[in-house]
Amino acid sequence: xxxxxxxxxxxxxxxxxxxxxxxxxxxxxxxxxxxxxxxxxxxxxxxxxxxxxxxxxxxxxxxxxxxxxxxxxxxxxxxxxxxxxxxxxxxxxxxxxxxxxxxxxxxxxxxxxxxxxxxxxxxxxxxxxxxxxxxxxxxxxxxxxxxxxxxxxxxxxxxxxxxxxxxxxxxxxxxxxxxxxxxxxxxxxxxxxxxxxxxxxxxxxxxxxxxxxxxxxxxxxxxxxxxxxxxxxxxxxxxxxxxxxxxxxxxxxxxxxxxxxxxxxxxxxxxxxxxxxxxxxxxxxxxxxxxxxxxxxxxxxxxxxxxxxxxxxxxxxxxxxxxxxxxxxxxxxxxxxxxxxxxxxxxxxxxxxxxxxxxxxxxxxxxxxxxxxxxxxxxxxxxxxxxxxxxxxxxxxxxxxxxxxxxxxxxxxxxxxxxxxxx
Amino acid sequence: xxxxxxxxxxxxxxxxxxxxxxxxxxxxxxxxxxxxxxxxxxxxxxxxxxxxxxxxxxxxxxxxxxxxxxxxxxxxxxxxxxxxxxxxxxxxxxxxxxxxxxxxxxxxxxxxxxxxxxxxxxxxxxxxxxxxxxxxxxxxxxxxxxxxxxxxxxxxxxxxxxxxxxxxxxxxxxxxxxxxxxxxxxxxxxxxxxxxxxxxxxxxxxxxxxxxxxxxxxxxxxxxxxxxxxxxxxxxxxxxxxxxxxxxxxxxxxxxxxxxxxxxxxxxxxxxxxxxxxxxxxxxxxxxxxxxxxxxxxxxxxxxxxxxxxxxxxxxxxxxxxxxxxxxxxxxxxxxxxxxxxxxxxxxxxxxxxxxxxxxxxxxxxxxxxxxxxxxxxxxxxxxxxxxxxxxxxxxxxxxxxxxxxxxxxxxxxxxxxxxxxx
Numbered sequence: 001x002x003x004x005x006x007x008x009x010x011x012x013x014x015x016x017x018x019x020x021x022x023x024x025x026x027x028x029x030x031x032x033x034x035x036x037x038x039x040x041x042x043x044x045x046x047x048x049x050x051x052x053x054x055x056x057x058x059x060x061x062x063x064x065x066x067x068x069x070x071x072x073x074x075x076x077x078x079x080x081x082x083x084x085x086x087x088x089x090x091x092x093x094x095x096x097x098x099x100x101x102x103x104x105x106x107x108x109x110x111x112x113x114x115x116x117x118x119x120x121x122x123x124x125x126x127x128x129x130x131x132x133x134x135x136x137x138x139x140x141x142x143x144x145x146x147x148x149x150x151x152x153x154x155x156x157x158x159x160x161x162x163x164x165x166x167x168x169x170x171x172x173x174x175x176x177x178x179x180x181x182x183x184x185x186x187x188x189x190x191x192x193x194x195x196x197x198x199x200x201x202x203x204x205x206x207x208x209x210x211x212x213x214x215x216x217x218x219x220x221x222x223x224x225x226x227x228x229x230x231x232x233x234x235x236x237x238x239x240x241x242x243x244x245x246x247x248x249x250x251x252x253x254x255x256x257x258x259x260x261x262x263x264x265x266x267x268x269x270x271x272x273x274x275x276x277x278x279x280x281x282x283x284x285x286x287x288x289x290x291x292x293x294x295x296x297x298x299x300x301x302x303x304x305x306x307x308x309x310x311x312x313x314x315x316x317x318x319x320x321x322x323x324x325x326x327x328x329x330x331x332x333x334x335x336x337x338x339x340x341x342x343x344x345x346x347x348x349x350x351x352x353x354x355x356x357x358x359x360x361x362x363x364x365x366x367x368x369x370x371x372x373x374x375x376x377x378x379x380x381x382x383x384x385x386x387x388x389x390x391x392x393x394x395x396x397x398x399x400x401x402x403x404x405x406x407x408x409x410x411x412x413x414x415x416x417x418x419x420x421x422x423x
Numbered sequence: 424x425x426x427x428x429x430x431x432x433x434x435x436x437x438x439x440x441x442x443x444x445x446x447x448x449x450x451x452x453x454x455x456x457x458x459x460x461x462x463x464x465x466x467x468x469x470x471x472x473x474x475x476x477x478x479x480x481x482x483x484x485x486x487x488x489x490x491x492x493x494x495x496x497x498x499x500x501x502x503x504x505x506x507x508x509x510x511x512x513x514x515x516x517x518x519x520x521x522x523x524x525x526x527x528x529x530x531x532x533x534x535x536x537x538x539x540x541x542x543x544x545x546x547x548x549x550x551x552x553x554x555x556x557x558x559x560x561x562x563x564x565x566x567x568x569x570x571x572x573x574x575x576x577x578x579x580x581x582x583x584x585x586x587x588x589x590x591x592x593x594x595x596x597x598x599x600x601x602x603x604x605x606x607x608x609x610x611x612x613x614x615x616x617x618x619x620x621x622x623x624x625x626x627x628x629x630x631x632x633x634x635x636x637x638x639x640x641x642x643x644x645x646x647x648x649x650x651x652x653x654x655x656x657x658x659x660x661x662x663x664x665x666x667x668x669x670x671x672x673x674x675x676x677x678x679x680x681x682x683x684x685x686x687x688x689x690x691x692x693x694x695x696x697x698x699x700x701x702x703x704x705x706x707x708x709x710x711x712x713x714x715x716x717x718x719x720x721x722x723x724x725x726x727x728x729x730x731x732x733x734x735x736x737x738x739x740x741x742x743x744x745x746x747x748x749x750x751x752x753x754x755x756x757x758x759x760x761x762x763x764x765x766x767x768x769x770x771x772x773x774x775x776x777x778x779x780x781x782x783x784x785x786x787x788x789x790x791x792x793x794x795x796x797x798x799x800x801x802x803x804x805x806x807x808x809x810x811x812x813x814x815x816x817x818x819x820x821x822x823x824x825x826x827x828x829x830x831x832x833x834x835x836x837x838x839x840x841x842x843x844x845x846x
Contacts, residue, residue, distance in 0.1 A: 073677075073681055074677060074680050074681045074686065074687060077684060077685070077686065079686055086688075102746075107751075107752055108531065108534070108752075110752075111531070111752050111755075111756065115540070115756075117538070117540060137744075137745045137746075138745060138746045138747060140745045140746075141742050141744075141745030141746025141747070142746065144738070144741070144742050144745065144746075145742065145746070145750050145752050145753040146753075147677050147681075148670065148673050148674050148677055148738065148750070148753040148756075148757075149673065149752070149753045149756040149757075150673050150676060150677065150687050150688075150756075150760075152688055155686075247571065250571050250572065250573050251571050253573060254496075254497060254570050254571055254573065257497050258496055258497045258570075261500060262500070263497065263500065263502055263578075264497060264573050265509075265573075265575055315567070315571065318567070319564050319567050319568065321560075321564075322560050322561060322563045322564030322567065323525075323560075323561045323563075323564025323565065323567075323568070324561060324564070327568050327571070328530075329530055329531075329533075329534050329568050329572070330568040330569075330571040330572045332534075333534065333538075333571075333572040333573075334571075334572075337573075
């Protein structure tokens with residue numbers, strides 16, 4: 001459920017397993033938990049959207065798995081990697097499914113996946129691209145460009161419009177595809193339209209994907225889409241479903257660095273709490289700059305409480321205004337960050353409602369597993385804001401009850417909040 | 424002058440210094456040269472656009488260098504890399520200037536440069552982005568996305584619209600910016616419009632860039648743009664100017680692999696000769712598949728002579744039709760390939776006219792220097808096609824004589840050839 005991550009460099013520098021960086025400065029009225037030792041790994045601490053408990057199994061009808069989707073060009077050939085000297089020591093090929101594969105975020109992400117920078121130089125990969133009828137031609141174009149790039153590790157590319165075909169045996173599902181909010185569209189409509197897509201994809205994953213598939217939901221509203229997806233995939237562990245708030249985290253780090261006048265590798269322990277929406281809570285209480293609590297370095301409480309959060313939330317919109325498009329390149333970078341630090345929770349020690357996909361701080365165990373960070377502090381400001389984003393996600397959940405097998409939807413959304421970047 | 428490259432994997436496998444792969448199968452009527460031993464490096468053999476001799480110094484007026492361009496956000500801070508434990512062993516920061524920085528190719532390329540995958544994990548970089556008045560806002564957006572991506576090696580980003588500012592101390596200039604051919608525009612008009620841009624940028628490089636700046640011209644018509652650029656930069660070695668035909672080479676490898684039913688790492692020694700236009704000559708005579716001459720593997724002379732070249736040339740257009748946009752991602756990959764294998768010539772042993780930027784096979788010396796590959800063979804088919812692309816480049820050169828300090832332009836272009844991808 002990696003979404004945002006404590007800066008790896010800083011984790012290594014400032015958060016070793018014998019250090020107790022959080023508790024030493026806990027204010028008396030702060031709530032805090034026991035200290036979990038930090039592991040010395042580059043993926044030491046991540047912040048993630050988690051659906052803490054295994055969810056109820058909804059009564060969902062799944063179709064039969066179908067045949068594999070269409071392969072493409074040179075990727076239709078079968079390669080015996082064991083037979084070649086250069087590739088004999090490589091790991092077993094993994095299947096990575098990507099939805100919204102004809103879009104701009106995928107256009108950055110697919111080439112990163114294929115280059116080896118995400119899974120390493122000895123991990124051959126198969127890319128399984130999911131598009132729509134409208135985009136199938138564009139998917140062919142994407143496959144052609146992947147072919148023309150001569151990536152040695154990319155051994156299979158297939159394209160299709162049926163998730164039951166494309167998700168077959170997927171070990172990763174990176175779900176980017178979603179409809180943007182059109183003019184005059186209510187947020188409840190958006191939740192329903194995209195929720196339908198994610199319900200269908202959840203059922204498909206449940207039917208045909210690897211039993212331990214890791215799912216990262218990028219398409220917005222990503223938290224509730226992830227919730228719908230996992231509720232429709234009862235045979236896949238709920239802890240394998242993640243929603244991307246990592247770009248928000250990266251942006252928060254960047255803004256803190258800028259304010260403090262330091263490079264961003266000095267900023268650590270930044271958490272995004274809650275929903276990837278304007279109610280998101282970038283946590284400066286637990287964040288550190290050069291090992292010190294942010295508040296000791298940035299002595300401008302007004303900026304922290306008012307401007308900082310707004311800057312993070314409005315960054316996407318500001319970018320669209322400048323650049324004329326949404327931030328595909330940096331979103332793609334943040335997905336890679338999330339995958340690299342992807343690592344697994346049930347129950348949460350923060351008193352946050354169960355059964356929603358809520359961005360929380362996680363810490364990698366370094367072996368593909370993860371745990372929630374327990375040594376965090378809260379003050380009234382942080383608690384209030386977390387309560388607001390929690391209320392929003394609970395309302396979103398009631399609004400999509402028809403898609404999660406939990407009865408009749410009631411859309412009592414608390415105000416018409418926006419997604420980051422939405423204008 | 425790296426533009427296209429013999430597949431590195433294949434070079435390692437098939438072209439070691441003690442092997443004489445080309446000559447053993449030379450046909451009697453083939454012209455060939457002496458054998459140059461191959462070096463065992465990943466960048467062993469590249470194919471490049473070269474302006475073989477140092478060119479005449481044109482009488483070009485250069486303005487005075489101005490102050491540095493505007494820095495951006497967190498990149499305005501100054502970092503003392505020597506003072507930090509993590510960065511103490513890093514190399515000295517290098518300045519990389521990119522024109523057309525608000526475009527889609529740059530949007531892929533900049534993130535690759537910043538990530539460290541091009542210059543390595545211990546090479547901090549400064550990106551200097553050149554745009555136009557129209558695109559300056561978009562450049563800010565690009566800088567914001569670079570900031571949000573938290574690349575540890577990216578320490579400076581500056582943006583500007585004056586090449587005399589942006590190219591200051593540049594060690595690399597990746598020149599992507601160019602105007603596309605509008606409806607009803609004659610190729611001669613296009614040559615002039617883009618030629619003016621590249622003449623100005625050449626003068627700016629001559630005035631303010633590093634004396635050993637490496638220049639890769641991507642903006643089309645790239646060969647003649649590169650020629651104009653170098654003619655306007657008499658104080659920079661002509662061998663430092665390159666035009667990108669590497670994407671054509673990658674595409675040619677891919678098509679040969681597909682036809683032979685092998686993965687593209689089995690295809691080596693592919694050269695693109697001449698101009699990056701529809702007269703370009705993908706060389707299958709010297710190319711090899713699994714160490715064997717292509718003609719011994721693909722026993723379909725008609726396909727090789729008629730379909731293969733067309734497939735390579737029309738790939739860009741086919742992609743635009745499928746994908747709706749030009750191939751930014753794979754172009755960016757090919758620029759990275761070219762930079763990685765960038766390596767240097769004067770005079771050519773093939774009898775090709777001097778003083779044009781002509782794609783030829785090069786071989787890296789492994790130390791940043793390069794040489795032309797001498798062990799190549801020619802047959803009548805290849806000779807005739809090379810003569811055609813040579814005639815085109817010579818005509819283009821006469822057409823831009825006003826921009827290279829060589830007198831009055833005479834535009835007698837041999838037919839209205841297209842750029843690859845132009846429709």
